[in-house]
Amino acid sequence: xxxxxxxxxxxxxxxxxxxxxxxxxxxxxxxxxxxxxxxxxxxxxxxxxxxxxxxxxxxxxxxxxxxxxxxxxxxxxxxxxxxxxxxxxxxxxxxxxxxxxxxxxxxxxxxxxxxxxxxxxxxxxxxxxxxxxxxxxxxxxxxxxxxxxxxxxxxxxxxxxxxxxxxxxx
Numbered sequence: 001x002x003x004x005x006x007x008x009x010x011x012x013x014x015x016x017x018x019x020x021x022x023x024x025x026x027x028x029x030x031x032x033x034x035x036x037x038x039x040x041x042x043x044x045x046x047x048x049x050x051x052x053x054x055x056x057x058x059x060x061x062x063x064x065x066x067x068x069x070x071x072x073x074x075x076x077x078x079x080x081x082x083x084x085x086x087x088x089x090x091x092x093x094x095x096x097x098x099x100x101x102x103x104x105x106x107x108x109x110x111x112x113x114x115x116x117x118x119x120x121x122x123x124x125x126x127x128x129x130x131x132x133x134x135x136x137x138x139x140x141x142x143x144x145x146x147x148x149x150x151x152x153x154x155x156x157x158x159x160x161x162x163x164x165x166x167x168x169x170x
């Protein structure tokens with residue numbers, strides 16, 4: 001008698017009582033959900049671009065300069081009223097004291113802008129994250145930033161280093 005072993009389509013992998021097609025569909029759904037979450041996070045982390053010449057773009061330019069340690073450029077985005085009271089040397093000192101902000105996991109979110117003539121107020125939410133990952137915590141606070149138009153350009157009209165006020169204590 002010939003003993004024949006025929007190969008079939010059945011897999012030797014356990015299916016835990018589910019048909020193979022259900023398991024494949026489940027894995028595919030989980031993969032799609034993971035991809036959707038990654039895409040959503042990636043899209044959220046891109047900064048919004050604002051119209052050139054707007055108060056929002058002016059603040060964004062200032063903040064980007066400050067983040068990359070270009071203190072001269074950040075100082076150059078401050079209004080004449082601020083720089084009259086705060087020298088570049090004093091601003092450098094204030095930046096040193098406020099540099100901790102650069103190491104924070106934080107995001108600035110523009111909530112709105114009130115523009116009246118040559119003055120603007122940006123309403124900003126500051127989100128700070130700790131603990132990382134899914135179990136991390138988010139702490140939020142809101143603040144406003146004043147701008148003034150000088151010579152056709154929007155300038156930050158308060159003494160800021162990053163998003164924190166530095167006052168005129170120097």
